[in-house]
Amino acid sequence: MARSHAQIQFSIWSNKEFRGLSERAQRMYLVLFGQKDVNNAGVLPWLPTRWAKYCKDTTPTDIEAAVAELEEHRFVYVDTDTDELLIRSFIRGDGVIKQPNVFKNALKCAELVESERLRRVLASELRGLRRRDAEAVADRIDPNPSETPTEGFENPSETLPEPLNPSRIPREPRGEGVGEGEKSPTADGDLGGRVRAYTHARAREQVPPPPHCPKHPDGTDAPCRPCGTARQRRVDWDVEQNRLAALIRSTEARERAELRAQAIAECSMCDDDGYDNGVLCDHDPERAERASRFVARIKSDLRKPKGAA
Template sequence: MPREFAKAWFSMFTDDDFACQDSGDKWLYMVLLGQPALNYAGVQPMNMRRWQRAMRDVSGTVPSEAEMHVRLNRMERRRYVFVDPDTGETLVRTFMRSDGVARQPNVLKSALRALAHVESPKLASVLASELDQLVMPEVKSDKVADDIAALNGAARTHLEGLAEGFAEPFPEPFPEGLPEPLAEGFQRPGETEPFPEPFPEGLEEGSVVVQVGVVSTDPALKVGEYACARDDDPTKTPSIPGSATNPDHEPPSRCTEHRDLPADVRVPPCGPCANFRKAHERWTERQSRRAAELRRAELDAVAAARKAEIDACDLCDDTGYRNRRVCDHDPDSDERNARGAAEVRSVLAEKGIA
């Protein structure tokens, strides 16, 4: 069943560690809990722009992406939230235990299925520990008990295999000292320019990359696909750029781990690479569409200029012809042509050619 609300536990506000956090960090934590993309395992795709919008103040000012990075770094140090920009996944660490997912067998099964689809080794390492602390319920139905046992085994195998060799302490998700991304500005609905195509995947809104987005969201987006929305090489420029305020830079077609492999080397099965490849394919489609639109606009401009010349000319017909010839819209051209022809005939006659 889909989540319809977020729980705010009373104990959070009497816990010294939580209460002593920066007020903005606490508010961001509540924003993360209130995202519809948060699954029962406590994982959601990074959607930086959506989170920024949710944190705007009474004046409409939103925190910058650099400020969001600082808050997420602080919350990861205190083990409230973990972020993996490489796969575009975010984890609210204690969500499964605090939300009581194990009390409802069907909800528990949804959480275990979600655990088996985590792509981040970092998050898998944290979640393997969380799964150890989750108490499996006693149910009367043998079938339900067997389903839970099978899903639990599959989730545990997936998490432990993915997290093998990946242990804390983790590097911070957003290293300090990186330049702050250009502010795009958040306008009210109706004031923004239309996107060249619907923004996919829950994204956007922004993270590594995003593209995305997100962005409006797409329920078909796989966890982590939003990480494909941005290009990490600012020296690249598209052959046909987007607008000045929304440049559509070419995204990479492979993840950071496999990006430097030669083109003829086969990349092993890799979820992040698949996400980057899809983002690059969408970018290529947008470039082709923009090229066609640009060519059509150029042809329309030429046609409009020709029509304006015809409308302003009293010598030619509506099709731009005069005396069965393309009109040059010059009222003196007939006289010049006749004079030139007479001069040619005179020269030919003098030489005895005429």
């Protein structure tokens, strides 16, 4: 049965990370939360063209940019290969966990997620619920929790506060709307390219720190303060690596959106949404002429006598 309403917690307006989002990203989050086809695990189809139609001033490009900002701050996760979007804190934020039968359905929905990336994120959220049934499903959809992007977050409705930077490494520039005075990556890839190059290099250069101290390379059940420090260092490293990966994805998504907007602006054939007579425009003014030449050549070949060269 389709949803008839959504629950938005009042506490969201006290969330520092949410208040730091741009207006378009905040609106996009509320739009996503209010979709009738969100399942009880917080997963819905990736439909930027449909969502753009909810406001006459919004284009699919605007939607993609807003979602990219939300993903950078871990409010949502997207997999365009499977066309799925996950609202990370949906199970708690929409009150699913408070309804036993609805929660059972949410666990079933979690196991039906196609995207491996979204399954890892969702497994982390389920483990954070501290319930046996949720942890059992998490273990099935993500057998390796050490790779989960959101592992270790106490409050699933919150994201990492800005002052918290476990690796103590300076943060890279973020996109438009994320911070006052910061610039969005341009279509020529200047800022975006430098961000990706920097983050890719960081990911290649860093070696995962061992999760145990040198005295206990295979771990120990005995109390060991150096092992505890090593484990925390490894958790910090995993969090930082996943943050870098999210930054790369959001930068690339923003660049794609800006390139598409530039192509639409320079095209004389399509409308503001990139459509030419109801069909997605390829911005190729010579397309009709090439098609005409091709048809003429086919007709000419058909008129030739059989056996003629």
